[in-house]
Amino acid sequence: MDYKFVYDNKEYVLTDNNCDGIFFEGENEITGLSLDIILNALNEGEEVSFSTEYYGDKCACNTQEQINKSYRYLEYHFYIYTKDNEYVIDTLCNEYRNTSFNKLFGLGKIDDSYIVSVTVCPNCGIYSIYIDQCTV
Helix, strand or coil: CCEEEEECCEEEEECCCCEEEEEECCCCCCECCCHHHHHHHHHHCCCCCCEEEEECCCCCCCCCCEECCEEEEEEEEEEEEEECCEEEEECCCHHHHHCCHHHHHHCCCCCEEEEEEEEECCCCCCEEEEEEEECC
């Protein structure tokens, strides 16, 4: 599974090979969540649009220019929902288009939410996925 997008006239391809890892906040790993599920979600998303973000850490490629003590990355966010710490659904998939967090929560299908940040080095294309628990 891969995901392709164009930003500033440059094509980026996110695959298993250039993924630096999936990093969970604390010890909160989510059962049933994989890189394939995340890349599939990006492919299903109708309005996926990466934007420029800045972080203090430099990519391992060591080619980024420092800008005010920060380094430029491309980033996109979406949400996943879980039940008993197991992946249930994400906000980009086709199934989610006719529902909402409140509906699913009210039906007892989900009990927690996480923000997924896909962060890509604009120079080499290496990317990381950060998953943080959040309140909706």
